[in-house]
Amino acid sequence: MIAVRDLELRVAGKPLLAAMSFDIGAGEFVSILGRNGAGKTTLLRALAGLRPADGGSVALQSRSVAAFSPAERSRAIAFVTSDDVFADRLTVRDVIAAGRYPHHRWWQWTQDSHDAKAIAGALEAVELQSFADREFATLSSGERQRVWIALAIAQEAPLLFLDEPTGHLDLRAAQHVLKLLREQVHAGKTVVCVLHDPNEAAAYADRAMLLAAGGILAFDRRDRALTPALLEQAYGLKMESVTTPSGISRIFPSAT
């Protein structure tokens, strides 16, 4: 579905990532991990067509994302960022309704029944039906994150890209969000997601990409990419893994 060839990304003229080539298939759940500054967000934005490639290409179904018009691109790719927002009197429904923007022509000012259905479906998918008319500013971080995901779902794009969706969340809220993403994959979407916790990636993603030293350190099935040895290289920390009595394998930095 997504084909990346010789992708090069620069920040302020300096090379950040180079010689990246990989494919992501339809219906996959891919997680991207790496240290702060490794280029995870920049890569995700380039994949989503929100920033240009400084070399090489990103293609979606054999067509370069750079050639998509903004609305066309947004009907194919939804991008979820957790940046905060300040807007007076903004309700949850207002936020989610923004996801319908790429489905409207400039003269279409009002929502039709399909918009209403998409918005209701998105609220249901993130279990926030009763929050539709709440003011966004009154929500908790976990609820806000679910609203951002609902906005992306309302966009009805087959690709869902998320930048650290579990960033500020407590354990329970983080699990909730990851479970929602897994459900989206079951419903047929492709999810590409920047995560910080290798255990979250190991529990929910199909494949994991480790970024380090200006390129891809590993991009493989989760059990092959998220090994102590590779994570040690990615984070520069000694790692160890244990298997819990219930059979779940966990990886964490070992005490030095």
Place this chain on the structure above:
Amino acid sequence: MILRFAALAAGLLGVAAGALLVGGTVLWPAAIWNALLHPNSGEIATIVWQLRLPRIAIGAFVGASLAIAGALLQGLLRNPLVDPYLTGVSAGAAVAIVLSISAGVAAAAVPALGFAAGLATAITVAALARRGASLDATRLILAGVSLSSLFAAIIALVLTRVQGAGSAPAIVSWLAGTLSGRSWGDLFFAAPYAFLGVVLALLSAPALNALRLGDTRAAAVGVDVGRAQWTILASSSLLAASAVTLSGTIGFVGLIVPHIARRMVGSDARYVLAASALLGAALTIVADALSRTLFAPAEIPIGVLLAFIGVPAFLYLYLRDRRTAAA
């Protein structure tokens, strides 16, 4: 929502009708009705058609333009402290007008000069704030504020030079904002530009809704952020320049009315723009009616009056709201 807009429209019609009654001479509804039906029927008809109606129409025009421009810029920059003069429109127009009045330029040419200078300033500010295809909010605010203060200094300099000269009262009255002495002709000069501004504002409303969520999210849902920013800026500059040309600098309306509008209809840009226009028009008509009747025959500058009524009202609204939120 329809009820709220009906109430706003009815309110606007009500204050417009009320403003027809008051002035140097109080006219009774029957006399006004008669004058409205017979435009050439004598002195009262002249008062109604040549003095009061254009003044009310211009008040509505100026108030609506400033309120829409303010709502646009507050939405674009996601900053509730922004007013339509942020882009230097009024300061640029003021410098041109003050200079041309003090240089004795023919009065008829002054508004056009002010309009051109206001737009030119807005374009300069936008050019300074450009980053790639889009605009940087902080740079826009910094460029607008610094150019405005430079122009304010120039105006202060001119004022100290012309003190006591014949042109001083005209300059001061213009700077304080007034609707007196304007005619249908002035309105027809400014109207096409404001109309273009309104069309651009309406076209930007859906993008403005997405921009509430931040530039990245707006881009992610398919907004051409750069193009939306330029359209909104062009629209607000046209509206503010048209208003300033007619009335001088009237503060408060463009800053506060969008807040009141959001309080009434929520934050959807489509509703906020429409409600701001109606409220801005009504508020300006009321303020102008008061400004010419409170101390008649003397007139208080409408800008001064608006600040006197509006600032306490606004502070009350906001402080009360914060107390409710805290409780």
